[in-house]
Amino acid sequence: MTDDVKPLEPGIHRTMLLVSMLFVAVMAAMDLTIVSVALPYMAGDLSATPDEITWVVTLFTIGQALVIGIVGHLSRLLGRKRLAIIAVVGFVLSSAACGLSQNLDMIVMFRFIQGLFSGPLIPISQSVLVDAYPTEQRTRVLAMWAMGVTAGPAIGPALGGIITQALDWRWTFWVNFPVGAIALLLVLTFMRQTKPQNVKTDWVGLGLLSIFLICLQVGLDQGDRLDWFSSREIVFLLIAAFTAFIAFTARGVLMGEHNIINLRLLGDTNFAACSLLMGLTGVSFLAFLVLAPAMYVDQFGWEIVTAGYTVGISAAAFMLASLIANPYMTLVGRRAAVITGCILTASGWYFFSRINLNASPEEVIVPGALICAGIMFTFPVIAAQAFSAIAPPLRNDAAGLFNLVKTIGFSFGATFVTLLVYRGTQENWSRLVGFLDPTRPGYSFYLQETGLDDSSAETGAFFVQLIQAQSSLLTYTHVMEVMAVIALSGIPLTYFMRTRARRPATAVGRSAKTAGAAAS
Known part of the structure; x- marks a missing residue:
């Protein structure tokens, strides 16, 4: 094992390296959502429609996803520390450019560039911490890392709202300048260098x-706006995505470590299972961030501040769970800890689905806290477990692939929930309207009890509002029940988690030897 991947001795340097990587991870994760509440202000200032301004989010996500998967290749090509420095500097400069944008085209272009530079930061921070700490301490350290990665998107909208109201939407980008300067100083001071290698870039694999x-x-982000499969554009995009995925996967399996992403890492069933678990965890996490605020504001009629505080209090369970996840895992084992996390998450979604329109903030805090606690029980354990049989030279590749699956899970989570809410509300509306039949005895009885006049316009408006509220609530209930099932579906995957130390799988072992030879 080379010096740059040996675990560090306990001391100030290792502690500050942990602080540095947490700072970098939170900075990158928060920018995914910090601009979300500022989009209406951007649209007005840049003369963009609500549909057009969503490309600010879409292009950032695309840029980030493109680079996350190839972090292993970029780390070998440039060296891990140099890549981190380039990423931080590029992220800060592109953030400044976003704030200076004068029209939609400019901000969309710079936002894409910002996503490209933010892509390496989270995988690099994970692989650095995996290398710096011995196996028995990784879950505890990655619990703190996971708290930063999940807390960043959770607090991003609240922070973005405060900055936008107090200053201007441009400051949601310019705030990255001082934050990025601190991150750069920390990386320069405490991060260890890895030697660049003479590697070839797989341009065909990168293209696919x-x-x-x-x-x-693009298909996932724009599908709801264009009515999914009723749109030729969406059908074409999804067919192209599926075709490219099949070609990329087949080619990657044949090429192994020579592919732009080493897909043979998935030959390790432990790593594959943990990556899929991470994807499912990402679905639950983004679903909570999408569903909870929308339900609090649109259905319960709460003020935005009240909704934000309620989500924030529930999200405080991230911190509490991160403190007890490692001791609990030590007591019951990694598989049992992940199963506990899945059950907690599913329980939170189930209790959430029992909420009615008269719920108070106190009633929804506990279900939200259960979801957040379950995610935090699962996240750091599988983040550490995934690397248990990955050789040190392949950890950058593994971190990139692991986080790519997480990012795709995030995208599917947000899109899946939005689609279910959109379709479900329409179906429930059509079903409930059918019950408004004047010949039904219950209809006349309800009018008598409420004192409504069947011929007045106010009665029609009242029923429209009532049916809209009830159909939306039924939809949210159904979606939450589906999310509970998705959370429980992760339990069978724990069977493939390797709970005892074992040598890497053959394909992974061969790749490790190749990478090790190149490094020496």
């Missing part, structure tokens, strides 16, 4: 990966 991710992300 780009087609897959771009078509998939």
Whole structure:
């Protein structure tokens, strides 16, 4: 094992390296959502429609996903520390350019560039911490890392709202300048260098990966606006994404470590299972961030501040769970800890689905806290477990692939929930309207009890509002029940988690030897 991947001795340097990587990870994760509440202000200032301004989010996500998967290749090509420095500097400069944008085209272009530079930061921070700490301490350290990665998107909208109201939407980008300067100083001071290697870039694989991710992300983000399969554009994008995925996967399996992403890492069933678990965890996490605020504001009629505080209090369970996840895992084992996390998440979604329109903030805090606690029980354990049989030279590749699956899970989570809410509300509306039949005895009885006049316009408006509220609530209930099932579906995957130390799988072992030889 080379010096740059040996675990560090306990001391100030290792502690500050942990602080540095947490700072970098939170900075990159928060920018995914910090601009979301500022989009209406951007649209007005840049003369963009609500549909057009969503490309600010879409292009950032595409840029980030493109680079996350190839972090292993870029780390070998440039060296891990140099890549981190380039990423931080590029992220800060592109953030400044976003804030200076004068029209939609400018901000969309710079936002894409910002996504490209933010892509390496989270995988690099994970692989650096995996290398710096011995196996028995990784879950505890990655619990703190996971708290930063999940807390960043959770607090991003609230922070973005405060900055936008107090200053201007441009400051949601310019705030990255001082934050990025601190991150750069920390990286320069405490991060260890790895030697660049003489590697060839797989341009064909990169092209197929780009087609897959771009078509998939655009299709998912714009599908709801264009009515999904009723749109030729969406059908074309999804077919192109599927075709590119099949070609990329087949080619990657044959090429192994020579592919732009080493897909043979998935030959390790432990790593594959943990990556899929991470994807499912990402679905639950983004679903909570999408569903909870929308339900609090649109259905319960709460003020935005009240909704934000309620989500924030529930999200505080991230911190509490991160403190007890490692001791609990030590007590019951990694598989049992992940199963506990899945059950907690599913329980939170189930209790959430029992909420009615008269719920108070106190009633929804506990279900939300259960979801957040379950995610935090699962996240750091599988983040550490995934690397248990990955050789040190392949950890950058593994971190990139692991986080790519997480990012795709995030995208599917947001899109899946939005689609279910959109379709479900329409179906429930059509079903409930059918019950408004004047010949039904219950109809006349309800009018008498409420004192409504069947011939007045106010009665019609009242029923429209009532049916809209009830159909939306039924939809949210159904979606939450589906999310509970998705959370429980992760339990069978724990069977493939390797709970005892074992040598890497053959394909992974061969790749490790190749990478090790190149490094020496």
